[in-house]
Amino acid sequence: MAAYVLKRLALAVPALFGVSLLVFSMSHLVPGDPVAIMLGERATSADMARLRAQLGLDRPLHVQYLDFVGRALHGDLGTSIRTGRPVLQEIAEQFPATLVLTLAAVFLAAVVGVLTGTVAATSGRRLIGGAVMTFVLLGISTPTFFSGLLLIIVFSLYLSWLPVATGGGLAPLVLPSVALGAPAAAVLARVTRSSLLEELRKDYVRTAFAKGLRLDGVVVRHVWKNAMIPVVTILGLQFGGLMAGAVIVESVFARQGLGRYTVNAINARDFPQIQGTVLVVAVAYLFVNLLVDVFYAALDPRIKYR
């Protein structure tokens, strides 16, 4: 197992290198002079020279890149042009809210998705199967910013059951995580259904039926474990997507988090802030994928020996 984890870690290195290269290039790929764009039209040439020196843009590219990576490895993601504060510190303040929202949405998506997918696959009734597949289609076709607004209208404004974003406890988390998690739940329901259907065709299932086990016993004791491998993979992939999708949901619910921070940074063309956020989310995503790989190597022992 340790060898497998090490191998997987080694595979993450080129991806990390690529991510760092792309994030570094962002401020250099801007059409025109990035410093002029960051400072706006009223900047003097002295201001521009000062910012260029502050960002190190007057040095050769490879020196700038090595410096960028070296500083990032030491936890220095630069200083925000807008606020003058260290970017990592700002991200650390915003990250927990986004992480909590993402985790709540992942949890919700996993529970709802796996259960509805199982019901759709095992229910002999066409009505139930049809209802679940309608939920799946609506889930993947409805944008989070629209379902979020509908949830606010119904549950906050008309029924007054749940707050939009204010207040403590778990209540303000419910609506945003439902809005964020619904498309992922729909995708998981679909994957669970097709994965279960594939497993149900296999010989060991026929044997289990032949020895007199009932459908629910076969599914819970035999099929689920095998059918969950693709589900876990998709869940891992969804995690990163949900963290990025939180940008929009946070904006719908006016929640604090990386989402609003990023949008403000883009509108202000504050590149250290933008680069810092993109880097942190991409690295978090790589880390989650690593965890998922390790987890399903534990779930499916065959993977370790490939």
Next chain:
Amino acid sequence: MRRSTRASSTASRLVRGWRLTASVGGTIVVGCVLVALFAPLIAPHDPIEIFSGQLRKPPSLRFLMGTDEVGRDILSRVMYGARVSLRVGLISVGIAAACGSALGLVAGYVGGWTDALVMRLVDIMLAFPGILLAIAIVAVLGPGIDNVMIAVGIEAIPVYVRTVRASTLSVKHNEFVLAAHAIGTPAGGIIWRHILPNVAAPIIVLATLGVGIAILTSAGLSFIGLGAQPPTPEWGSMLATGRTYVRDAPWIAAFPGLAIVIVVLGLNLLGDALREALDPRMRGFEG
């Protein structure tokens, strides 16, 4: 005997279900395309015309979907919005499908270090989850609907590269490809004339589903202010302004939102039907 009867009835049920999915999806998509094409002829008003004294009016006979926060007709804006959304969807999918398929074909056919280089690039792009890569690209290019189109297109490239490469790898060892190689057809000719037609099916399915995803992503970017700028009638940005008035005038956000859901639903239904038609294994358990 009984078994074969059951199998044939299941098959006919599946065919019926497939036809229903395809026809509902197809009707929605064709309807949307027609609205987009003929918006100037069928829209009751100019989408940016402001009717003074008609602020936030609920749906009525004069304004079937009501008016927005500055007094514009929402129905006309939703109709013109179909143009913007379809244009963004089609162009960004065009960018993704063209670049992704070309890279996938070359990587799969040529192999070796070309393949390794392309696949490492794809891995790097896939390290940016979901909408993040599109956001990063818009951050570089600057907000605006044209830049969103490019960003959404680039973000979708990896899916095409992977799918087309995998299909190319399975096709390239077929005898007709070896024969073409043996008679001296150049690599470009083999890829274009022999491999591309055989890997076209997954590209068509991906592209159909991709238009819906592109519409969702671009509307999301417009919603957070990075896409279409006012007064362009774009569904995402219409929803964004409508959210301020959800309590008193929910129709401002509701109609553009419904338009997105209906169009994306239609594209998903059509994409699913195509996938089932082209890949019979997707047709489900017939226990």
